[in-house]
Amino acid sequence: MSEAAAGARPRRMVLNMGPQHPSTHGVLRLVLDLDGETIVKVVPEIGFLHTGIEKEFEQKTYQQGVTLTDRVDYLAPLSNNLCYCLAVEKLLGLEVPPLARWMRVMLTELTRLNSHLVWLGTHAIDIGAMSVFLYCFREREDIQRIFEMFSGQRMMTSYFRVGGLALEPPRGWHAVIKKFIDAFPANVDEYEDLLTKNPIWLRRTKGIAQVPLEDLLDLGVTGPMLRAAGLNWDIRKTEPYSGYDLFDFEIPTRAESDVYARYQVRVEEMRQSTRIVQQALEGMPSGPYVADAPGIVLPDREKMKTQMEALIYHFKIVSEGFRVPAGEVYQVIESPRGELGYYVVSDGAAKPWRVHMRTPSFGNLQCLPLMVEGGLIADVVAGLGSLDFVLGDVDR
Amino acid sequence: MLPDALREFPFPAAVLDSKLDRGELTLEIAPASIVEVCRYLKQQQGFVRLSGVTAVDRLPSEPRFEIVYHLHCLERNERLRLKCRLGEPAEIESVAGVWRAADWYEREVYDLFGVAFRNHPDPRRILMPEDWDGHPLRKDYPVHGHRYDYQEGQ
Numbered sequence: 010m011s012e013a014a015a016g017a018r019p020r021r022m023v024l025n026m027g028p029q030h031p032s033t034h035g036v037l038r039l040v041l042d043l044d045g046e047t048i049v050k051v052v053p054e055i056g057f058l059h060t061g062i063e064k065e066f067e068q069k070t071y072q073q074g075v076t077l078t079d080r081v082d083y084l085a086p087l088s089n090n091l092c093y094c095l096a097v098e099k100l101l102g103l104e105v106p107p108l109a110r111w112m113r114v115m116l117t118e119l120t121r122l123n124s125h126l127v128w129l130g131t132h133a134i135d136i137g138a139m140s141v142f143l144y145c146f147r148e149r150e151d152i153q154r155i156f157e158m159f160s161g162q163r164m165m166t167s168y169f170r171v172g173g174l175a176l177e178p179p180r181g182w183h184a185v186i187k188k189f190i191d192a193f194p195a196n197v198d199e200y201e202d203l204l205t206k207n208p209i210w211l212r213r214t215k216g217i218a219q220v221p222l223e224d225l226l227d228l229g230v231t232g233p234m235l236r237a238a239g240l241n242w243d244i245r246k247t248e249p250y251s252g253y254d255l256f257d258f259e260i261p262t263r264a265e266s267d268v269y270a271r272y273q274v275r276v277e278e279m280r281q282s283t284r285i286v287q288q289a290l291e292g293m294p295s296g297p298y299v300a301d302a303p304g305i306v307l308p309d310r311e312k313m314k315t316q317m318e319a320l321i322y323h324f325k326i327v328s329e330g331f332r333v334p335a336g337e338v339y340q341v342i343e344s345p346r347g348e349l350g351y352y353v354v355s356d357g358a359a360k361p362w363r364v365h366m367r368t369p370s371f372g373n374l375q376c377l378p379l380m381v382e383g384g385l386i387a388d389v390v391a392g393l394g395s396l397d398f399v400l401g402d403v404d405r
Numbered sequence: 406m407l408p409d410a411l412r413e414f415p416f417p418a419a420v421l422d423s424k425l426d427r428g429e430l431t432l433e434i435a436p437a438s439i440v441e442v443c444r445y446l447k448q449q450q451g452f453v454r455l456s457g458v459t460a461v462d463r464l465p466s467e468p469r470f471e472i473v474y475h476l477h478c479l480e481r482n483e484r485l486r487l488k489c490r491l492g493e494p495a496e497i498e499s500v501a502g503v504w505r506a507a508d509w510y511e512r513e514v515y516d517l518f519g520v521a522f523r524n525h526p527d528p529r530r531i532l533m534p535e536d537w538d539g540h541p542l543r544k545d546y547p548v549h550g551h552r553y554d555y556q557e558g559q
Binding site for chain 2: 059065102242
């Protein structure tokens with residue numbers, strides 16, 4: 010106050026970060042109110058990637074809706090496929106065969122690796138560690154090749170469908186995944202060699218962007234963020250879906266609730282996901298990859314050409330879709346970012362009445378002001394990276 | 406139909422209906438009591454997490470809107486859905502004072518459905534541009550939006 014009275018320049022300034030800023034990973038705008046280097050207030054502005062996916066769901070049949078789910082969180086498309094399919098299957102009361110359940114678990118865990126690799130690479134490059142990014146994207150490329158092998162698509166896989174899988178698993182998939190996953194723990198060691206004891210990394214991440222657990226819970230934050238604040242809560246354990254209760258894995262937690270703790274939790278999650286994929290490879294059941302539900306799952310091509318009944322079902326499913334009994338469900342899964350929930354409302358028709366996506370990134374981003382206010386402007390980038398949000402997931 | 410923990414619910418008049426469907430419990434709450442019910446559920450019943458707030462437009466049924474709250478109790482691993490039915494003009498008290506998480510979710514419902522939240526800390530649009538006309542997720546809002554006239558500016 011006395012400075013201002015003495016005619017000094019005001020120290021407060023408003024800085025606009027984004028929407029096109031390399032460390033906001035998408036189009037996020039932050040309006041920072043600064044006092045020198047210290048952040049007094051931050052207001053996140055979102056919505057730049059809003060594409061009206063929830064509205065579009067209401068125009069598509071249930072099966073067509075699967076392709077929209079990929080585009081919500083484009084770094085974890087299979088997690089979104091899975092959550093939506095589980096929600097619709099719950100409405101239908103449909104049980105999918107064991108092979109489909111195991112494949113779903115295996116591929117969503119590969120998706121978690123895929124997502125965590127992008128997070129680690131970009132988080133590190135934001136803080137200044139360039140080489141980690143190159144290593145992470147090397148392995149990510151392998152995972153995307155696996156996805157391409159299964160579905161024909163690298164990113165927008167749409168591989169899970171209501172009633173099972175879109176296609177029969179390709180020939181030779183077992184060997185390809187086994188080769189990748191057996192080599193993967195050594196790769197995680199490599200990332201850790203570069204970061205875990207790196208003094209620059211430690212100084213940029215330890216004690217930065219701390220938020221108490223109570224605040225995180227109250228703000229609707231989920232996933233690795235909560236586990237890095239000491240809460241042992243993972244939906245794969247507490248509300249198991251798709252047969253996760255048959256797998257043996259640990260839930261890593263840390264108590265510090267800072268950027269470094271979030272880093273440790275996610276790296277450990279990569280190791281645990283590797284274990285799940287290995288167990289899935291060993292115990293993969295055989296049998297059909299889609300449920301025996303003639304009115305819902307498209308019939309086999311050969312049957313469609315030779316059997317009247319199959320032809321009728323084929324025609325009905327393709328032209329009209331299938332009807333879903335009226336009701337509403339809220340299905341949650343543990344996506345790489347936290348609690349992913351699909352709230353699907355049916356009025357008994359072949360198109361959903363309403364689909365709401367409770368996306369983890371939207372909930373998590375709400376705690377950003379609490380994380381960075383009072384800190385330094387250089388730490389915003391570290392804090393943002395530790396949130397691991399995807400703007401497509403925020404804005405939908 | 407209420408679970409044991411909710412048997413001694415202090416606001417019997419506030420619960421208009423309850424339904425257990427596909428293992429999910431839904432309570433229909435009178436809109437006027439939503440804040441006191443939420444505060445009770447959070448403080449006395451351990452529903453520390455608000456998973457989300459959303460809405461459903463039931464046009465042409467009356468009342469038109471359903472505001473849907475997904476609550477989660479970590480301790481008992483229990484989920485609960487609260488529902489309030491609102492006619493037009495739709496207006497309801499904000500629960501952002503109970504869970505701060507409600508802030509953005511209520512802004513989203515306001516933005517996409519045009520439901521006003523009284524005493525909301527920051528009642529602005531969140532996804533659509535500030536000067537946007539209409540609320541896209543209403544059933545009477547066209548899917549293709551407005552045909553944009555490129556001649557307009559000339």
